[in-house]
Amino acid sequence: MELQKLCEKIERLDLKSMKRAVVHWDSIAKPLHSLGKLEDVIVQIAGIQGTEKVHIARKALVILCADNGVVEEGVTQTGQEVTAIVSENFLTDKATAAILCQRAGADLLPVDMGIARDTNLRNCKIAYGTKNMAKGPAMTRAQAIQGIETGILLVKELKNKGYDILATGEMGIGNTTSSSAVVSVLLDKSVEEVTGRGAGLSGEGLNRKIITIKKAIELNNPDREDTIDVLAKVGGFDLAGMTGVFLGGACYHIPVVIDGFISLAAALCASRISPITRDYMIASHVSKEPATKMLLEALHKDAFLTCDMCLGEGTGAVTLFPILDMACEVYDKMSTFKDNSIEAYQPLE
Numbered sequence: 227m228e229l230q231k232l233c234e235k236i237e238r239l240d241l242k243s244m245k246r247a248v249v250h251w252d253s254i255a256k257p258l259h260s261l262g263k264l265e266d267v268i269v270q271i272a273g274i275q276g277t278e279k280v281h282i283a284r285k286a287l288v289i290l291c292a293d294n295g296v297v298e299e300g301v302t303q304t305g306q307e308v309t310a311i312v313s314e315n316f317l318t319d320k321a322t323a324a325i326l327c328q329r330a331g332a333d334l335l336p337v338d339m340g341i342a343r344d345t346n347l348r349n350c351k352i353a354y355g356t357k358n359m360a361k362g363p364a365m366t367r368a369q370a371i372q373g374i375e376t377g378i379l380l381v382k383e384l385k386n387k388g389y390d391i392l393a394t395g396e397m398g399i400g401n402t403t404s405s406s407a408v409v410s411v412l413l414d415k416s417v418e419e420v421t422g423r424g425a426g427l428s429g430e431g432l433n434r435k436i437i438t439i440k441k442a443i444e445l446n447n448p449d450r451e452d453t454i455d456v457l458a459k460v461g462g463f464d465l466a467g468m469t470g471v472f473l474g475g476a477c478y479h480i481p482v483v484i485d486g487f488i489s490l491a492a493a494l495c496a497s498r499i500s501p502i503t504r505d506y507m508i509a510s511h512v513s514k515e516p517a518t519k520m521l522l523e524a525l526h527k528d529a530f531l532t533c534d535m536c537l538g539e540g541t542g543a544v545t546l547f548p549i550l551d552m553a554c555e556v557y558d559k560m561s562t563f564k565d566n567s568i569e570a571y572q573p574l575e
């Protein structure tokens with residue numbers, strides 16, 4: 227189905243299921259709302275899944291992997307070849323996200339959206355890396371749409387396989403440069419404000435990165451009212467794919483956990499394409515990259531964890547999974563005021 231038509235079909239959360247979930251929380255023998263955000267997130271998932279019988283047993287992390295042509299400008303600490311190496315490590319459980327997934331009981335789906343060489347990942351390659359955005363558009367509009375549609379189709383496939391909840395991750399040397407460019411344009415913030423050290427860039431490198439992003443924005447002149455134009459001109463294949471994953475979550479009623487800076491940038495893109503998509507997103511952690519807080523604010527999201535993580539790969543999102551499992555377990559198993567013959571609190575207004 228055409229992207230626009232698909233987005234028009236995205237539904238609001240199911241308020242009746244959310245109300246029933248609140249009633250259930252309020253019947254549990256504990257002070258009202260004393261599990262705070264743990265309660266709120268279960269209510270949100272009830273609204274997404276259209277039932278107060280929330281189920282999150284089957285979890286997956288989708289990692290969109292791609293290279294960025296802008297790396298040739300010297301905006302990263304490591305070389306482009308690292309993207310393929312780390313991405314293939316996801317398959318042999320040698321990368322951090324893979325180890326966290328094992329612990330959290332989540333399956334992992336690493337996807338080649340555009341790594342600069344052939345890999346043995348799931349092949350959704352759009353091209354061998356984007357073009358250098360400091361010299362022209364990173365990709366064509368058709369490629370940006372292909373990336374978004376790929377993300378949506380991946381979610382459809384995972385929904386059909388029975389997954390209940392997804393986490394987003396990415397791997398791509400240089401993708402904090404594309405993310406900062408996208409965020410600067412969409413939030414109308416200065417490049418300096420939204421640009422950080424990515425995967426450990428030196429001070430001198432950071433200056434070069436800022437100058438490069440400014441040059442790319444000036445040269446390509448993306449239209450901030452047209453998110454696909456922004457993604458195409460200064461984005462990346464991983465960002466486009468993740469944007470699709472967030473849209474897919476909303477299309478197919480699956481909660482999608484946002485990871486760090488790059489994932490938040492994609493969440494912003496999805497929310498600009500279809501604002502309701504936000505309701506299907508769960509913010510996991512506050513990455514150390516400087517624009518994280520403004521992105522969370524723009525999305526009206528409050529993250530659960532502040533651990534100074536900035537690894538990407540979906541590591542922050544997967545770290546939230548055990549907490550969500552704990553919340554769900556209390557919601558399912560805890561005894562009620564009635565069971566304990568305790569007089570219930572009056573629900574708060």
Ligand SMILES: O=C(O)c1ccc[n+]([C@@H]2O[C@H](COP(=O)([O-])O)[C@@H](O)[C@H]2O)c1
Nearest residue numbers: 398399400401402424425486487513538
């Ligand atoms: O998730 C984050 O907040 C985050 C912050 C900084 C870096 N990263 C990871 O580091 C890589 C991008 O950093 P860089 O410096 O190459 O643009 C990419 O593979 C990301 O997964 C991720």
Ligand SMILES: Cc1cc2nc[nH]c2cc1C
Nearest residue numbers: 304308312425537538539
């Ligand atoms: C080794 C390495 C692992 C990563 N994982 C995500 N981004 C990364 C960047 C580097 C450099």
